Amino acid sequence: MENRLKDLRTAHGLSQGQLATRLGVSRQTINAVETDKYDPSLPLALRLSKVFQVPVEDIFIDTWTDDSAE
Amino acid sequence: MTQETQMDAAAAKKQKKQARIVIEMILGGLFGAGDMMLLAEVMPVELLDIWEFIALALATMIALVLVIILITAASRRLMIMRVFDGEADEAEIRSQRRNILYSGLSMAALIPPLTVLALPELVNRDLGMAIIVVSLMVMTGAGWVIWREQDELHRVAGLEGANVGLGVIFTGIFLWAALNILGYNVPFEPLPAVILTILATVVSSIIVAARRSLFSTSS
Numbered sequence: 001m002e003n004r005l006k007d008l009r010t011a012h013g014l015s016q017g018q019l020a021t022r023l024g025v026s027r028q029t030i031n032a033v034e035t036d037k038y039d040p041s042l043p044l045a046l047r048l049s050k051v052f053q054v055p056v057e058d059i060f061i062d063t064w065t066d067d068s069a070e
Numbered sequence: 071m072t073q074e075t076q077m078d079a080a081a082a083k084k085q086k087k088q089a090r091i092v093i094e095m096i097l098g099g100l101f102g103a104g105d106m107m108l109l110a111e112v113m114p115v116e117l118l119d120i121w122e123f124i125a126l127a128l129a130t131m132i133a134l135v136l137v138i139i140l141i142t143a144a145s146r147r148l149m150i151m152r153v154f155d156g157e158a159d160e161a162e163i164r165s166q167r168r169n170i171l172y173s174g175l176s177m178a179a180l181i182p183p184l185t186v187l188a189l190p191e192l193v194n195r196d197l198g199m200a201i202i203v204v205s206l207m208v209m210t211g212a213g214w215v216i217w218r219e220q221d222e223l224h225r226v227a228g229l230e231g232a233n234v235g236l237g238v239i240f241t242g243i244f245l246w247a248a249l250n251i252l253g254y255n256v257p258f259e260p261l262p263a264v265i266l267t268i269l270a271t272v273v274s275s276i277i278v279a280a281r282r283s284l285f286s287t288s289s
Binding site for chain 2: 021024025026028031032035037040041044
């Protein structure tokens, strides 16, 4: 899933390592999320939302649409 | 910093990374070749069959990699890792020291059983069996600690690696057994089965780690 994590992280002046330490995950996890190699778990997505103080949907870009909706 | 300067910096970084990969590949080749030459020198190669030689080569390779891992994990200033990866983040490696040590322990535990299986005449049957059982227990214990230490990405990568590995091993063993049972004269032997299982596990781990960009350095 595409995301704006790298933009948000650099805008906050954080390195991958610093953000990882703050979230209690490895630096590779942050790198894998930023490069679309890994979609984080719901708890991690919510933690990212808290750190950057933006809604989850402002970090992750979901292009799915519910065509069956009325 | 202008856009042009940023592009130059990115190109320089990419070039540096490519150069490092080439150096690592050359070092790896020399390392492997040296390992084989050393083994051929010290072992009575003419008395070993090909699979026994491969098992001992694998054990020697693991031992040499283990030395590097242990020096890296134990090194106060982490100079070894700096030689291998100029961009390595000291804090990152330090935070993973426990994981690295237990991975090293798990690898070390593979050496005695491989040696026993390759050279069963070295020890009596009961001692050989005891060595293998203890080693498997150590590997299981270390694996449990590693699992607890891992974060979510590493756990997912571990599960994917296990999944890919199981597929490769199942296919290989099934076809091999079929060739043997259906009379194609391909002997089904335990030592090659163990060695190919280990190699399949290593290959599947590398595939998954590369797919999840676990080898990339920080930006």
